[in-house]
Amino acid sequence: MxxxxxxxxxxxxxxxxxxxxxxxxxxxxxxxxxxxxxxxxxxxxxxxxxxxxxxxxxxxxxxxxxxxxxxxxxxxxxxxxxxxxxxxxxxxxxxxxxxxxxxxxxxxxxxxxxxxxxxxxxxxxDTFDPWNYVSDNWGLFNPPNIDFDDDDLDDDDLPFDFDDSDDDLF
Known part of the structure; x- marks a missing residue:
């Protein structure tokens, strides 16, 4: 198939x-x-x-x-x-x-x-739909005029919770 x-x-x-x-x-x-x-x-x-x-x-x-x-x-x-x-x-x-x-x-x-x-x-x-998105908190691949720090982006968009991590990643 x-x-x-x-x-x-x-x-x-x-x-x-x-x-x-x-x-x-x-x-x-x-x-x-x-x-x-x-x-x-x-x-x-x-x-x-x-x-x-x-x-x-x-x-x-x-x-x-x-x-x-x-x-x-x-x-x-x-x-x-x-x-x-x-x-x-x-x-x-x-x-x-x-x-x-x-x-x-x-x-x-x-x-x-x-x-x-x-x-x-x-x-x-050119076939990619820029409005089919979730805000990129790294700021690289957001649609035009969407910033990584827009109000619609919060910690729930992250794949894991930084507070629960034992490792200091940054």
């Missing part, structure tokens, strides 16, 4: 990017890379791991933000993480290229696909 978000163009593109990243990773693992220190080798390994992690995170966050009951602040938080992950895909692809990844045509395709994804992303976030 397919989920509603699986039919979204942005989700389909994210899944294509994930598949492309899998191919890049497989080729990279089989490639001879140019590095001279253990730290540089670790940078390559980290870049490979980050490519995989970010390519998995993107469709997961699209699915999370596409639930019918997702509130605006939740959607925007997911969108922020998606944007960050996509930008990191580009940075890690550049790292691989800098260390001698020879099959640069795959990286060029990845860059093109991420640019296509970016356009779909902009269209997708």
């Amino acid at each position: 397919s989920k509603p978000w699986e039919h979204l163009p942005i989700y389909k593109k994210a899944d294509e990017i994930r598949t492309l990243v899998d191919s890049v990773v497989e080729i990279t693992i089989e490639s001879i890379m140019n590095y001279s220190t253990e730290e540089e080798g670790k940078m390559i390994d980290d870049s490979i791991n980050y490519l995989v992690d970010n390519s998995i995170l993107i469709p997961a966050k699209i699915a999370e933000a596409s639930h019918d009951d997702a509130l605006y602040d939740q959607q925007m938080e997911s969108a922020t993480l998606i944007r960050k992950a996509a930008k990191e895909l580009l940075a890690d692809a550049r790292t691989l290229q800098d260390f001698g990844f020879k099959e640069t045509e795959y990286l060029d395709v990845l860059r093109t696909e991420i640019e296509t994804f970016r356009v779909l992303f902009l269209e997708w976030i």
Whole structure:
């Protein structure tokens, strides 16, 4: 049984990017890379791991933000993480290229696909309803003209009671 978000163009593109990243990773693992220190080798390994992690995170966050009951602040938080992950895909692809990844045509395709994804992303976030919200007491993802300290925000909106906490979090 397919989920509603699986039919979204942005989700389909994210899944294509994930598949492309899998191919890049497989080729990279089989490639001879140019590095001279253990730290540089670790940078390559980290870049490979980050490519995989970010390519998995993107469709997961699209699915999370596409639930019918997702509130605006939740959607925007997911969108922020998606944007960050996509930008990191580009940075890690550049790292691989800098260390001698020879099959640069795959990286060029990845860059093109991420640019296509970016356009779909902009269209997708335009569908978010900013008035389907609960005040964000951190102040990042409130609709226009709604402040984190508005009267409709009180301690009941918090996921736990600070007074009952034994730990001093702040």
